[in-house]
Amino acid sequence: MELQLQIKMNPNLYLRDPDSTGLGRNIIKHSIKLIHDIGFEDFTFKKLAVEVGSTEASIYRYFENKHRLLTYITTWFWTWLEYQLIFHTNNLRHPKEKIDIVIKLLTFEVQDKFIVEHIDKSLLHGIVICEGDKAYLTKNVTEDNKSMLFKPYKDLCHRIAEIFLELNPEFVFPHSLASTLIETAHRQMYFKEHLPRLTDFGKSKAVRPLVGFLQHLVFKSLEN
Amino acid sequence: MELQLQIKMNPNLYLRDPDSTGLGRNIIKHSIKLIHDIGFEDFTFKKLAVEVGSTEASIYRYFENKHRLLTYITTWFWTWLEYQLIFHTNNLRHPKEKIDIVIKLLTFEVQDKFIVEHIDKSLLHGIVICEGDKAYLTKNVTEDNKSMLFKPYKDLCHRIAEIFLELNPEFVFPHSLASTLIETAHRQMYFKEHLPRLTDFGKSKAVRPLVGFLQHLVFKSLEN
């Protein structure tokens, strides 16, 4: 059973809603492929236009610049992840189980329950790992934050923080632990692949040891 | 008592050693100021040349491109931080004390024992927080890693990992915890300032609560 999904995005993220037209959806689809393949630095609207079979000018009608597009797709990812989290923790009673779901979601170990035909979530996950932080590591953070561009990330973080508090209501760092968990999951996956000496996971494809590390980190931290 | 310091950098980081000439040191000095002020994205060699009072072409004689320059200054930072760590943990016996030093170093709470007249370490620290990750979050990681550009970061990480093992020789994730500690320290400082809802620290300038969080995270994790 899979659910059709359409995520309503903050209009400040785009000039014209890419989800409202075929060209728009194509832009999203091919930008995910292209950024994944050549990296955000080398990614340009010109190259994207070629892939999409359209023109640079048309893409500029949808997004102010490539940085906004990056913010759009990463923000989409956070929203989708929160949906997944809600779905998969729906009938769980014990916060420990919920936390296990959170960790499995962050390491992409959970069956995706939503269909979005034009978005390859596996590629998108790769982008979030490699390029995601660049969405907020800019001189525009404050302004972008005021436009609520990062709200989905904060919402996800807050939801995870609430689960932490279920397990330990006295815990004083629920949000910091949540953002640390999210960032660490991605960063350690990146290190594992590219700079393995910064981890203890070896170079095998298995995410098992990473899951173990994250569980250890979170559950130890939440102990009384 | 302060010590004169000259850090020998990996020659793969530069075309001409910036530490060997006045112009080179000026390039470093002003690039730190400029990147701090306008951010790495907007930073160009043209603008830097104006600040330095030299020409674009001259700067290209020292660094292949601006990304290499960023890697140079962040790598310099990691080396300096390891020196500081060695110095400040020199006479300490208990690993707990050493870990406290590590955390204080990462949050810039420790008296700097080294003089480097042309490098403003406080500005540099700000750059490492905001832009540091961009040095390795590129499509060139693997190649750059083969050229040993990230060795100082790995060395620092390994040294911290060894301190963790002093406290708990059974601990299986010393490197992952070390890299997580470093990354988390910086990321939480960034969040505290720009996206405070992702933390539990409030917006005061005090780093005290962050230090508390990092101590909690590490010491809990290292418990048996």
Add this chain to the structure above:
DNA sequence: TTTAAAATGATAGTATTACTATTACAAAAC
């Protein structure tokens, strides 16, 4: 002290990037 080598400055130039503007035509909505 002379001389050669190295470093710098000045100038110029190229390809690419990151846009903006204008026009025009086709499709769809009212």
Add this chain to the structure above:
DNA sequence: GTTTTGTAATAGTAATACTATCATTTTAAA
């Protein structure tokens, strides 16, 4: 059947990211 909307095509600009050349200054070795 007209207006709105989406798209294409073309053109153009300012800035970026370099590279090349050559004259001049500085430095270091003989």
